[in-house]
Amino acid sequence: MLVRIGVLGCGNVGAPLVDLIASQGPDIEARTGLRLEVTRVAVRDLAKPRAITLSPDRLTTDAPSIVADPEVDLIVELIGGLEPARTLILAALGAGKPVITGNKELLATAGAELFQAAESAGVDLLFEAAVAGGIPIIRPLRESLVGERILRVMGIVNGTTNYILTRMSEAGASYADALAEAQALGYAEADPTADVEGYDAGAKAAIIASIAFGVEVTAADVHHEGISGITATDIAFAQRMGYVIKLLAVAEQDDAGEISVRVHPTMVPLEHPLAAVRESFNAVFVEGAAVGEVMFYGRGAGGLPTASAILGDVVDAAVNHHRGSHATVGRLGVARFRSVHEVESAYYLNMQVLDRPGVLAQVAGVFGTHRVSIRSMEQVGMGEEARLIFITHQARGADVLATLDALSALSAVERIGSVLRVIGRD
Numbered sequence: 001m002l003v004r005i006g007v008l009g010c011g012n013v014g015a016p017l018v019d020l021i022a023s024q025g026p027d028i029e030a031r032t033g034l035r036l037e038v039t040r041v042a043v044r045d046l047a048k049p050r051a052i053t054l055s056p057d058r059l060t061t062d063a064p065s066i067v068a069d070p071e072v073d074l075i076v077e078l079i080g081g082l083e084p085a086r087t088l089i090l091a092a093l094g095a096g097k098p099v100i101t102g103n104k105e106l107l108a109t110a111g112a113e114l115f116q117a118a119e120s121a122g123v124d125l126l127f128e129a130a131v132a133g134g135i136p137i138i139r140p141l142r143e144s145l146v147g148e149r150i151l152r153v154m155g156i157v158n159g160t161t162n163y164i165l166t167r168m169s170e171a172g173a174s175y176a177d178a179l180a181e182a183q184a185l186g187y188a189e190a191d192p193t194a195d196v197e198g199y200d201a202g203a204k205a206a207i208i209a210s211i212a213f214g215v216e217v218t219a220a221d222v223h224h225e226g227i228s229g230i231t232a233t234d235i236a237f238a239q240r241m242g243y244v245i246k247l248l249a250v251a252e253q254d255d256a257g258e259i260s261v262r263v264h265p266t267m268v269p270l271e272h273p274l275a276a277v278r279e280s281f282n283a284v285f286v287e288g289a290a291v292g293e294v295m296f297y298g299r300g301a302g303g304l305p306t307a308s309a310i311l312g313d314v315v316d317a318a319v320n321h322h323r324g325s326h327a328t329v330g331r332l333g334v335a336r337f338r339s340v341h342e343v344e345s346a347y348y349l350n351m352q353v354l355d356r357p358g359v360l361a362q363v364a365g366v367f368g369t370h371r372v373s374i375r376s377m378e379q380v381g382m383g384e385e386a387r388l389i390f391i392t393h394q395a396r397g398a399d400v401l402a403t404l405d406a407l408s409a410l411s412a413v414e415r416i417g418s419v420l421r422v423i424g425r426d
Contacts, residue, residue, distance in 0.1 A: 001033060001034050001035065001322060002034075002035050002037060003034050003035065003036050003037070003073050003074060003318040003321075003322075004037055004039040004071055004072050004073045004074070005021070005036060005037065005038045005039065005072070005073070005074050005075075005076060005314065006038075006039065006040045006041070006042070006066040006067070006069065006072040006074070006075050006076070007038055007040070007041045007042070007076045007078065008041075008042045008063050008066065008067075008075065008076065008077045008078060008079050008085075008088060009042065009043070009077070009078035009079040009080070010041050010042075010043050010050060010052075010054075010078075011078070012303040012306075013078050013102060013129070013303050013306045013307050013310065014041070014076075014078045014307075015050060015051045015052045015303070016051075016303045016304045016307040017076065017078070017307040017310050017311060018038050018041070018052050018054070019052055019307075020304075020307050020308065020311050021036050021037075021038055021311065021314070022038075024311065025037075028315055032315065032318070032319055034315075034318050034319065034322060036314065036315075036318065038058070039058065039071065039072060040058055040059075040060060040066045040069060040072060041054055041058055041059055041060070041066075042060055042061065042062065042063035042066050042079070043059055043060075043061060044061065045061075046059055046060075046061060063079070063084065063088055064084075064088065064091070067088050067091045067092045067095065067097070068091070068095070072097070073097065073098075073318075073321070074097055074098050074099075074100070074314065074317055074318060074321065075088075075089070075092040075097050075098070075099045075100070076099075076100045076101070076310060076314065077089055077092075077099060077100070077101040077102075077103060078101070078102060078103075078310075079103075080103055080105065080106075081103070081105060081106070082105060082106055082109060082110070085101070085103055085106050086106055086110055086114070089101065089106075089114060089117075089125070090113075090114070090117055093114070093117045093118050093120075093121045093123060093125065094117070094121060096121055096122075096123055097123065098123045098124040098125070098126070098317035098318075098320070098321050098326070099118070099123075099124070099125050099126075099317075100124075100125075100126045100127070100310055100313040100314055100317055101125070101126075101127050101129075101130065102127065102129035102130050102306060102309070102310060103127070103130060104130040104131065104200070104203045104204055104207060105203055105219075107127055107130050107203075107207050108202075108203035108204070108206040108207055108218060108219040109218055109219060111206075111207065111210055111216070111218070112210075112216045112332050115329050115332065118326070118328075119328055119331075122326055123317075123321065123326050124313075124316070124317040124320055124321070124326045124327050126313035126316060126317055126327065127207070127313070128309045128310075128312060128313050129306045129307075129309035129310050129313070130204070130207060131157060131204045131207050131208060131284075132155075132157055132204070132282050132284055132296070132298075132300045133159075133282065133298075133299055133300040133301045133302060133305050133306045133309060134298055134299050134300070134302070134304075134305025134306060134308050134309050135282055135283075135284065135296050135297065135298040135299070135300055135309075136296065136309070136312070137208070137284045137286075137296050138207075138211060139312075140286075140294075140296070141153075141208070141211045141212050141286070142211055142327065142329060143327075145286065145288060145291065145294075148288040148289065148290055148291050149288060149289040149290070150212040150213065150253065150286065150287070150288050150289075151252060151253060151287045151288060151289055152250065152251070152252040152253070152285075152286075152287040153208050153209070153212050153249075153250075153251045153252075153284060153285070153286050153287075154248055154249070154250045154251075154252075154274070154284075154285045154287075154423075155248065155249055155274070155282065155283055155284035155285050155296075156246055156247065156248065156249075156274060156277050156281075156282050156283050156284075156300075157201050157204045157205070157208075157249045157282055157284065157300060158195055158198075158200050158201040158204075158247060158249075158282075158300075159187060159279075159280035159281065159282060159299075159300050159301045160182055160187045160188045160192065160195040160196070160200075160280070161195055161196060161198075161201070161226075161227050161247040162246065162247065162277065162278070162279065162280060162281065162282070163178075163182050163185075163187050163188075163279050163280045164178040164179055164182055164188075164196070164227065165178075165227060165230070165235075165244075165245055165246060165247065165265075166278045166279050167181060167182075168230070168232065168235050168245075169235050169238075169239065169244055169245070170278075172232070174232060175227070175228065175230060175231070175232075179192060179196070187280055187301075196226050196227055196228050197224065197226035197228065198224035198225055198226045198227075198247065198263040198264070199219070199224060201224070201247060201249045201263045202219055202222040202224040202249070202263045203219045203222075204249060205222050205249035205250070205251055205261050205262070205263055206218055206219045206221060206222050206261060208249070208251050208284075209251035209259060209261045209335075210329070210332060211329060212251060212253075212286075213251070213253050213259055213335070214329075214330055214331075214332060214333055215259065215332055215333045215334065215335035215336075216332040216333070216334065216335055217251075217259070217261055217335055221261060221335070221337060222261045222262060222263060223260075223261070223262040223263070223264075223340040224262065224263040224264070225262075225263065225264040225265065226247075226265075227245075227247050227265050229418060230245060230265055230418065231417075231418065233350070233417070233418075234350070234417075234418045234420065237348075237350065237378075237389055238267050238348075241267075241376075241378075241389075241391070242269060242270050243267040243268060243269055243270065243275075243348075243422070244267070244268055244270060244275045245265055245266070245267055245268070245420065246265070246266055246268050246274060246275070246277070247263065247264070247265050247266070248263070248264065248265075248266045248268070248274070248423075249262075249263045250262050250263070250264075254338060256336075257336060258336045258337065258338035259335055259336065259337060259338065260337065260338045260339075260340060260343045261337075262340055262343075264420075264421055265420055265421075266420060266421045266422065266423055267348050267420050267421070267422040267423070268423055268424060269423070269424040271424075272423070272424045273285065273295050274295075277297065280299070280300070280301060280302075281297065281298065281299060281300065282297070282298065282299070282300025282301070283295055283296065283297040283298075284296045284297075339397075340397055341396065341397040341398040341401065342396060342397065342398065343396070343397055344394045344395060344396055344397075345394065345395070345397070345421040345422065345423070346375065346391060346392055346393060346394055346395070346421070346422040346423070347372075347390075347391070347392045347395060347400050347419060347420065347421060347422060348389075348390070348391050348418070348419070348420045348421075348422050349389075349390045349392070349404075349416065349417075349418075349419050350387060350388065350389045350390075350416075350417040350418055351363075351387070351388050351407065351413055351414075351415065351416045351417060352385050352386070352387055352388075352413075352414040352415045352417070353385065353386055353387075353388055353412050353413050353414060354384065354385060354386075354412045354414065355381060355384055355385055355386040356412070359386075359412045360377075360379070360388070362410060362412060363388060363407065363410070363412075363413070364377075366403055366406045366407050366410070367390075367392070367403055369406070370399050370400075370402045370403040370406065371395070371396075371399050372392050372393075372395045372399050372400055372403050373392060373393040373395065374390055374391075374392055374393070375391045375392055375393045376390070376391045377389065377390050377391075385414060391422055392422075400419070404416060404419065
């Protein structure tokens with residue numbers, strides 16, 4: 001049976017997808033009985049050179065015409081952004097056509113609306129490629145772990161920041177030099193804000209949380225902190241203490257059913273599996289009440305790995321459509337969020353203080369007053385000044401903020417440097 005596919009967008013992912021469908025088509029047909037064929041492709045510029053050869057009759061700049069075409073059975077949306085992607089996807093679903101997308105921005109903003117539209121139409125809306133490129137994480141959360149009470153999903157879901165932090169840790173590069181290198185290699189955009197300030201990872205965290213916990217989470221619900229303030233000093237102290245710094249996306253649910261979704265740089269113990277994830281690779285660590293700990297690792301970006309994830313969804317959607325069935329994420333409930341200030345974590349703090357008698361006792365007293373327990377402390381002399389490095393036990397975010405405010409008010413404290421969360425050893 002022929003399945004006719006319309007592809008909206010033919011760039012870094014769309015072009016390799018068309019190639020994969022052609023090369024893998026015979027094997028897919030042998031396994032499923034379905035023959036996949038890309039019949040129409042929407043592009044912005046018909047004259048632009050492409051990595052693949054498409055006959056002119058298959059190309060158009062009119063994306064809505066592909067969605068409306070009765071000769072197209074299934075839509076792949078790869079144009080990105082909120083509009084016209086949202087309108088095109090809703091139109092396709094309304095016409096009873098399954099949709100596959102890798103559009104994290106749209107799903108993190110209007111996911112609940114799109115999921116409901118797919119459910120009402122009785123067709124698939126699949127999006128494996130939206131979170132971790134070629135790494136399968138959505139399908140395991142939606143299917144294999146659907147009966148599991150997920151406690152936490154934590155991972156490295158942005159290859160750009162992981163590459164930058166890897167170069168700072170392993171090559172001693174400054175943040176600026178590592179960023180410039182990432183841009184030269186094509187890992188980072190000319191404007192890297194979405195990556196380095198945690199917005200990209202935040203959108204992915206929102207999607208993960210929605211699927212893992214069955215509640216509506218949008219990008220606006222995610223607390224995010226970026227890596228632009230990480231210094232060579234932070235990297236060096238982390239290494240001395242047996243840690244590496246990673247930008248983590250964390251979605252967790254407590255016993256009361258409240259969830260916290262956040263992105264922030266984190267000190268990860270070298271013995272933790274996430275510490276070994278280098279350069280542009282991604283990994284997602286899932287903790288369940290019954291299954292325990294599971295990790296998914298691989299290339300989280302890149303045209304070919306992402307196209308592979310898209311193709312997997314295309315095959316699933318085509319098979320389901322042929323059988324008259326569809327996958328579902330279920331009805332998303334209303335999330336009850338726990339403020340990031342109420343979430344407990346261990347923390348790393350470094351500060352410059354005047355090197356004189358009584359200062360350490362004064363600083364330690366501030367920690368105690370605000371119920372923040374010190375796990376370890378190191379002092380590095382700097383002439384008339386000294387640098388104090390602290391790692392705390394688990395503490396409420398609000399208590400740590402109060403501690404920082406009180407420390408800043410001390411005349412002996414010259415400057416408070418980085419404040420990072422710490423996982424794994426408390």
